[in-house]
Structure formats: structure tokens, C-alpha cells
Amino acid sequence: NAGVTQTPKFQVLKTGQSMTLQCAQDMNHNSMYWYRQDPGMGLRLIYYSASEGTTDKGEVPNGYNVSRLNKREFSLRLESAAPSQTSVYFCASSAGEAWNEKLFFGSGTQLSVL
């Protein structure tokens, strides 16, 4: 019963390097999300995908790109990492239907940009 799987769990980058965070869900969910968690700021939405084939910006999209590869997978790319992107990143998914609505989260990726 995997749920939402994120890779990698930890990553250290140098300023200017690029990387892609991978996320996959096995619950046949329509909607997928990328959040970042910073101390004292709660969770902030970076990008989301309401359904396969669509993506939209969230609160803090600058410096990130996303790809909804198929219904299962939603990746987050940092093209040129900056120290301000040091954070814990969470992928989440939901069915997207009101009465069944809730978010399922992955276990997170701890990213440090030096």
C-alpha cells in the first residue's frame, strides 16, 4: 500500500545546479500538488495539477517547473538552485471530488542548497 512516493529523501546541491524531484501516486487520484515547508511558514503551494494534462502556479512558483507526466506522476524541477530553495518539499495527491476530498502526502524531500 504505497500511497504517494517521493524520491530522493535527501539532496544537497550547490548553487546553480539543477535537479528533479520525483513523485508518484498509486491511488488513481486526479489532483497532485507540490508544497514546500519552511519553519514558521507552514506549507506553501508551489504548483498543482488539477488533472492529467494541466498544471497551474501556486503561491511560490518562481524558480520551479513541473511536469504532469501521466496520471500517476508529477515531477518538480529546479533549473538553477538557489540557497532560498533550501526547504523540505512534499508531494501530495487527492481524488479531487468534494465528498471524498483529502490530501495524501509523501514522506518529503529534504533539500539543502549551498
Added chain:
Amino acid sequence: AQSVAQPEDQVNVAEGNPLTVKCTYSVSGNPYLFWYVQYPNRGLQFLLKYITGDNLVKGSYGFEAEFNKSQTSFHLKKPSALVSDSALYFCAVRPRTSGTYKYIFGTGTRLKVLA
């Protein structure tokens, strides 16, 4: 601007005592309301939600939450706290607007239950 407030960064309570973690929101309409819990080095886990109906919602691990429309609050409660309840708790709101998928999270409240 739409927002969710959790006024307490930390709540300390003795084991066996009742606990309350506060949440108020400023979101138009009648949004969906949620509580999530985060244990150390883990992702968030769903606790409970309010969609409609009874103002007192029961959830996982003995938690419940009380919805108050006039005060736009959704406080998390538990009659008797356990040490294992110690974690970070997030209130979240999702507007009911058709086509809206964005959740708004509070900044989190750290609950410490003391033995």
C-alpha cells in the same frame, strides 16, 4: 486575502488533560475544513474534515474538531491527551469554489504532551 491562522506556535498539556489547538480562517463562502498531523521526519497525515452537517466532527486517534461558523473557527480537541499525541498540527482550508483545488494551510502548532 484568504488566510488561516493558528495563533499558538506551541501548546503544552499534561498527559490525561484535555487539549485544544486553535484555528481561525478568513475564506469566503463555506470552505471545507481540515486538520492534519505531522510526526517527526514524516509527511502530513489526515486527521479529520468538516464538509457539512454536525458542527462536531470526529476523526482519527480520538481527536475531534468543533466548527463555529459565526467565529469562523475550527478548533481541534481531544478529551484526554497522550504523550504519543505530541506532533505538529496543521489546520487547512479549501474553498468550495468550483474548479478551486488550492488548500490554504496555517503555520502549524506544535503540541507537547508532558508525562
